[in-house]
Amino acid sequence: MKKAKRMHIFYYVLIILITFIFIFPFIWMILASFKTQAQIMSKSSFLFFEPTFANFQSVFKEYDFLGFIFNSFIVAFVSTILGLILGLPAAFAIAKYKQHHLGFIILIARIIPGISFMIPWFIIFSKMNLVDSYTALILSHMLVGLPFIIWIMISSFESLPQELEDAARIDGCTLQGAFIRVLLPLVTPGMITASLMSFILSWNNFMFALVLSGDKTKTLPIAIFNFMSYSEINWGGLMAAAVIITFPILIISLLVQRYIISGVTAGAVKG
Template sequence: MRPSRSFRIFRTVALAVVVIGLLAPLLWMITASLKTNVDIYDTGKAFAFSPTLDNYANVLQRANYVQFIGNSLWVAFAATVLSLILGVPAAYSMSRFNMRRSALVVLMARVIPGVSLLVPWYYVFSNLRMVGGFTVLILSHMFVSLPLIVYIMMGYFDGLPTELEEAALVDGLTHIGAFRRITMPLSVPGIATAGILSFIFSWNNFMFALVLSGADTKTLPVAIFDFVGYASIDWGGLMAAATVVTLPIMVIALFVQKYVVSGLTAGATKG
């Protein structure tokens, strides 16, 4: 049945409202990053203004953001790689050997608020003299990345047929050999999906880095606070820094969205 004209109009209006609601803050952030602080406060120059790149110069040169970009890249990359190395075999074991209790523990770790662990973590790592280094940041980001990867890959492995692995076992391969030669190549889309989402979550993580990072190990979300002072806020620099944080993730999401969607839906149907 074809949808009625009124339903098509309602659908178009609803989609327009959602798109505008999602894009309006992003567009305001980008335009504000091209204004001076005086123009940002001037409502008459909301759209008609003289763009300037001074805010980006302040971010990339005077605020030493190149180092913070490198810190974020290193922490997100290391946390993602280590989480994949540990999470993919764990998810395969839980899926193939019906380790549902272990899966429940992973799910609980996924839903526990990270803020509830910050105080014990800070106490333990401060006694170990690790606060302020990259190691503690990577380990804390893995708390978010590892359960996410296990949760995604369990659903993906549940959707893969077991007959191929059984045939490999008949041909003489061990369970590890079947996993390495048969299951791993078939699960590349799921691994890519889990890795991309893990990298994005780690790149955007603010809470752990705020408490556990040092002056030389700041990540970009924490470094944005440099533009927030006690008596005033540098809105132009703040919006430029936020744009620097946001645009790389938007570009990644734009180019890999089809892989993310296919990986997330691969385990949705079975049989």
């Protein structure tokens, strides 16, 4: 009995320790965003300091972060919508017709490092005069999110009984009608999970935005460079910008966490 109690205590201590290790950088980022440069560099000011909002004021007044937020949102939102439009039918077809070799090909496309697509993308968009445009960023970001959408949704569609589609066809629906009216509403948790994953990948994407964006379409990850110079790094502004980038995704994730859990586990058990 005592041994079981000790194991129980050890289990919770281990969970707390691991959680703290993962959360500590996030806590440090939030605290540093309210500190001056001198306070950030001082070990004695880690927990006890006089907070300041100057970092957040400089982020919005000096660096036009609202414009960067707008650019990131437009690119992430549209690339996610286009990924769903293309990915949902593809995932349904792969699941319905057991075309798992196509799923493997899509997985290979995701495994290939994104940098290998960067030069061809840049050459193509340069020839079409689309560099520093939303079109170039949206298409390149969709390339990153589309495989995730397809792979998540394949398991969601495979978890649905074939009888649901058959019943819809008997009632007069076409295959497309059964897909839109019957099957899609049943895989909503998977769609939310895939959408959020795609949105996060686009929101945080640095590499494609570095090459394909410009002054008009600069996104948040690229805007972080504004706080770095040859002589110094503005840690306070950098941390404030990181908080601004992180919180929208964090809030969205907390709001839809119930759907994310069910979406990730969809297809894990069939019966």
